Amino acid sequence: xxxxxxxxxxxxxxxxFGRANQKIFRDGLWDNNPITYQVMGICxxxxxxTNVSTALVMSLGLIFVQxxxxxxxSALRNHIPPRIRIIVQxxxxxxxxxTLDLVLKAYFYPIWKQLTVFIGLIIxxxxxxxxxxxxxxxxxxxxxFLDGTGNAMGYGLALIVVSSLREILGxxxxxxxxxxxxxxxxxxxxNNGLMLLSPGAFFVLGLLIWGHRTIAKYVEGx
Amino acid sequence: MKFVEKIMQKFGAPxxxxxxxEKLYPLYEAIDTFVLTPGKVTRKAxxxxxxxxxxxxMVFVIIALVPAxxxxxxxxxxxxxxxxxxxxxxxxxxxxxAGKVLPIIAVSYAVGGFWEVLFAVVxxxxxxxxxxxxxxxxxxxLPPTIPLWMVAVGISFGVVxxxxxxxGTGYNVFNPALLARACLFFAYPSQMSGAKVWVAxxxxxxxxxxxxxxxxxxxxxxxxxxxxxGYTFQDLFWGLRPxxxxxxxxxxxxxxxxxxxxxRVANWKIVLSCVAGTFTMATIFSLFNGxxxxxxxxxxVYWHYVLGGFAFGAVFMATDPVSAPATRxxxxxxxxxxxxITVIVRVANPAYPEGMMLAILFMNVFASxxxxxxxxxxxxxxxxxNRALSSVK
Numbered sequence: 001x002x003x004x005x006x007x008x009x010x011x012x013x014x015x016x017f018g019r020a021n022q023k024i025f026r027d028g029l030w031d032n033n034p035i036t037y038q039v040m041g042i043c044x045x046x047x048x049x050t051n052v053s054t055a056l057v058m059s060l061g062l063i064f065v066q067x068x069x070x071x072x073x074s075a076l077r078n079h080i081p082p083r084i085r086i087i088v089q090x091x092x093x094x095x096x097x098x099t100l101d102l103v104l105k106a107y108f109y110p111i112w113k114q115l116t117v118f119i120g121l122i123i124x125x126x127x128x129x130x131x132x133x134x135x136x137x138x139x140x141x142x143x144x145f146l147d148g149t150g151n152a153m154g155y156g157l158a159l160i161v162v163s164s165l166r167e168i169l170g171x172x173x174x175x176x177x178x179x180x181x182x183x184x185x186x187x188x189x190x191n192n193g194l195m196l197l198s199p200g201a202f203f204v205l206g207l208l209i210w211g212h213r214t215i216a217k218y219v220e221g222x
Numbered sequence: 223m224k225f226v227e228k229i230m231q232k233f234g235a236p237x238x239x240x241x242x243x244e245k246l247y248p249l250y251e252a253i254d255t256f257v258l259t260p261g262k263v264t265r266k267a268x269x270x271x272x273x274x275x276x277x278x279x280m281v282f283v284i285i286a287l288v289p290a291x292x293x294x295x296x297x298x299x300x301x302x303x304x305x306x307x308x309x310x311x312x313x314x315x316x317x318x319x320a321g322k323v324l325p326i327i328a329v330s331y332a333v334g335g336f337w338e339v340l341f342a343v344v345x346x347x348x349x350x351x352x353x354x355x356x357x358x359x360x361x362x363x364l365p366p367t368i369p370l371w372m373v374a375v376g377i378s379f380g381v382v383x384x385x386x387x388x389x390g391t392g393y394n395v396f397n398p399a400l401l402a403r404a405c406l407f408f409a410y411p412s413q414m415s416g417a418k419v420w421v422a423x424x425x426x427x428x429x430x431x432x433x434x435x436x437x438x439x440x441x442x443x444x445x446x447x448x449x450x451x452g453y454t455f456q457d458l459f460w461g462l463r464p465x466x467x468x469x470x471x472x473x474x475x476x477x478x479x480x481x482x483x484x485x486r487v488a489n490w491k492i493v494l495s496c497v498a499g500t501f502t503m504a505t506i507f508s509l510f511n512g513x514x515x516x517x518x519x520x521x522x523v524y525w526h527y528v529l530g531g532f533a534f535g536a537v538f539m540a541t542d543p544v545s546a547p548a549t550r551x552x553x554x555x556x557x558x559x560x561x562x563i564t565v566i567v568r569v570a571n572p573a574y575p576e577g578m579m580l581a582i583l584f585m586n587v588f589a590s591x592x593x594x595x596x597x598x599x600x601x602x603x604x605x606x607x608n609r610a611l612s613s614v615k
Contacts, residue, residue, distance in 0.1 A: 188369050194409035203383065210387070 021146055028150030034127045035158035035205070036212040041127040045159055046201040048118050052175050055163035057104070057111050058118060059156025063149055065096040065122055070136040070148030077137050089132045090123065097122050127155060162204050170195030230254050248342035252349035276391070280351040282485045283538070286478035287358055290534065291327075293474040294467040295319035298366045298422060301464050305423040322366045322422045323467055326373050331357040333374040337381040341390070350391035352398070352544075356380060359399035359538060362468025363531065363579070364406070365419040372410060376402040396586045397545045400579055407579070415575075420464030430464050432530045432568070436575035438517035445525070447517060458528040468534055475533035488541035491550065492557035496536040499561025500526050507569045518569040526565060535578035536560070545586045549596040556592055560585050 015021070034040045048058045069092045073080075080088050101119045104112040112119075122128065131151055136144040167173055169192045172180040180189070194200045213219070230253075236243040237250035255277065296312075299319030303310045334357045342349045360377055380402025385394045407414045417429040429437065431453045438447040448454075457463055461471020468474075482488035504523040511519040526532060540546065540560050547556050560581045567577025574580065 189371075190410055190413070192375075192409040193411060194405060197408065199408070206383075206387075 016142070021143060024143055025146045025150040028147060028152070028154040029157065030154070031216065032151075033154040033158060033212065034151050035155055036209045037216075037218065038127070038130070039209070040130055041125045041155055042205070044118055044121060044125055045155075045162065045205065046198050048115070049159055049163035049166055049201055049204075050170065050196055051167045051173075052160065052163045053111065054114055054118075055156075055159040057108070057115055059152070059159050061100050061104075061115075061119055062122060062125070062127075062155060063152040064100060065093060066128055066131065066152040067145050067149040069093045069096050069128065070131060071141045071145040073132050074136040074139060074141040074144035080137075085133075085137070086129075089129065093123050093128055093132075127151065158205075158208060161208060162201060165204050166195045166200060170200065245343055246339075248347070248349045249339055252342075255348075277351045279487055280354045282482065282487045283355045284358060286481045286487070287355075287362065287468070287538065289474035289477040290362060290468040290471060290538075291323075291358070293461050293471040294362060294469075295323045297461050297463075297470050298322050298467060300462060301366075301421045301428075302423050305421050305426045305428070319366075323361065325370060326361040326364060326366075326368065326467070327358060329370045329373045330361045330377045334360075334377040334381050337378060337386065341382075341386045345390075347390065352385065352391035353381065356385075356398045356402075359397075359468075360402050363399065363403045363466045363534070365414065365465075366422040366467055367419045368406075368413060372406055372413060375409075376406040379405040392544055394544055395590075396583055397539055397542045400539055400583055400586075403579055404583055420466075428464050430530075430575075431458060432575040435518055435521060435529070436516070436568070436572065440516055441513040442517045444517040444521045448525075455525070455528065458525075466531060466534075469531040472528045472533040475537045479537045482537070482541070488537065489543070489546070489553055491553040492541050492546060492560075493536050495554045495557030496540055496561040497527070499558035499563075500532065500565050501561070502558075503562040503565035504569075507565065516569070516572065521569075526568070530568070530576040531578040532564060535564075535582055539578075539582050540585075545589060547589045547593045547596070549593050551596045552589070552592045555596075556585055556589060559588075 028034065032038065035042070035045055044058065048054045069089075072092050073089055076088070076092075097119060100122075101112070101116060104115065104119065131148060135147045139147070164174060167175075168179060172178060172185075172191050192200075195204070234250050234254060235241060237247045238244070243250075296315050296319055299315035299317065299322075300310045302318050302322075303315060308314075331353075334353050338349055338353045341347075357377065360380060361373065364373065364376075380398040383405075384396050384398035384401035385391065388394050403414075413419055417427045417433055418425075420430055421428055429451060431448055431451070434448055434451045434453065435444045438444055453463060459472050461474060463470050479488065479493060483490055501523055504521070504526050507519050508521075508523070536557075540557060547553060560578075563581035563584060564577040567574055567580055571577070
């Protein structure tokens with residue numbers, strides 16, 4: 001077992017929401033956004049973004065799962081034998097996913113019916129495993145928790161932007177309310193069916209990545 | 223010419239460096255090089271002297287599109303008058319058709335041009351001439367009833383997602399005009415397909431020849447079905463049938479093809495292999511024809527050439543030099559596959575009566591892989607030969 005680096009350094013009391021911790025949290029939201037920068041979890045981003053409500057639930061679910069599983073794995077990180085670490089990670093993630101699934105089933109049955117397939121697939125979401133491997137295995141629990149929630153929120157943010165565009169353009173509604181006035185339809189406006197198909201999600205996602213990288217001045221391979 | 227030069231100089235002053243309109247320089251540059259031959263010389267060898275540059279080439283394509291455009295305008299009017307059971311007088315047809323078609327072309331050029339200029343200004347490159355062709359090709363593959371705002375959406379998608387996203391003219395993977403049509407086709411299927419959209423008269427329904435054949439009952443002779451719906455081979459060849467604006471007349475497409483071949487803009491190998499691919503695939507399907515098969519199976523091969531967008535696609539879309547392969551063998555493979563896939567989509571897929579657009583876009587994706595494979599096999603065979611030669615020594 002490798003000795004984690006921070007054990008050798010003298011312990012400095014860190015402020016709970018200090019600058020370093022804020023940065024960890026902020027990274028996932030913008031600079032290192034899972035969708036537009038790391039391009040992870042795209043499959044679920046395509047599947048759940050035909051309307052905002054499913055995207056919202058999915059994002060909240062992921063924030064919950066990601067934050068807590070990173071914290072737990074991080075707390076256990078010195079006791080997990082490296083060879084079976086993926087199995088341990090999966091066990092922890094699955095526990096939270098199943099909890100989430102049961103809670104939704106109990107209290108939000110209609111949404112659960114739509115989302116249960118995708119909730120189950122959170123376990124295989126590349127984002128979850130990547131952050132567990134890349135961050136939680138090397139950092140203390142509180143930081144890992146911040147990293148987890150930050151990344152999941154960044155993921156959720158991208159999901160909500162994509163799903164809003166897709167729902168408004170594809171169905172003319174937002175969260176189920178009609179936002180495009182009926183007079184538009186009388187003038188010959190019609191909904192964009194492409195937005196409801198998976199390729200539509202790819203187009204919107206591609207534009208989002210383009211926009212984000214233009215603003216952040218990020219060029220791949222540099 | 224001195225006169226034009228003077229005007230351009232006077233007019234161009236504010237666009238030069240440090241001028242008030244410096245940012246809009248690409249706009250000036252485009253007009254300047256359009257009316258005058260640029261005086262710039264390449265700094266390093268090779269110094270090829272050739273009057274055919276990108277601008278000239280695009281203008282040739284525009285000229286080649288003139289017959290299809292005029293025929294499209296005439297036919298649009300003709301179909302309207304036919305639907306209203308009025309006498310299809312030549313002038314009336316052109317007037318009515320122009321009223322429908324010209325706004326579509328204008329919107330296509332205006333919106334496409336807006337994006338083109340915007341990207342040229344932001345990215346500080348020249349305005350590409352590709353838009354001249356894209357802006358005319360796109361309206362010609364639309365139904366005449368298309369709402370103008372959809373034209374704007376389509377051309378925006380084609381120019382931005384199909385071209386600028388990849389880096390502008392010369393870098394695009396897909397034919398932008400066709401990608402724009404595909405966008406509208408999937409986004410607004412009820413305005414882009416069906417029996418209602420092809421004649422610009424409200425509420426008038428007439429199935430296109432493609433629709434007639436694909437909806438004919440199993441075992442029915444498709445030629446009889448077409449005749450029953452009032453379509454003869456002559457009508458289809460000359461272009462007097464409902465359909466997308468520019469695609470109806472095979473004859474006009476052949477005229478354009480002749481011009482493109484004389485000026486060597488289009489590649490004859492692609493067109494010929496396209497025809498061959500359709501012939502082969504349609505023949506194979508007709509071998510499997512039986513009483514339980516869809517009527518499409520029994521369609522004689524030569525009908526495939528005058529139906530739908532085959533002629534227009536093979537002449538103007540498949541030969542687009544940017545999205546087609548660049549190797550000689552690649553041209554043959556590419557064209558053949560377009561022809562074959564078109565027939566497969568038409569005959570075997572009941573959801574889409576026409577397959578030309580999908581076939582070309584599909585093969586666009588493979589163009590670079592075809593080139594790569596062809597070159598690799600060339601390199602391999604030459605290496606083999608060299609090794610054989612050196613071992614003889």
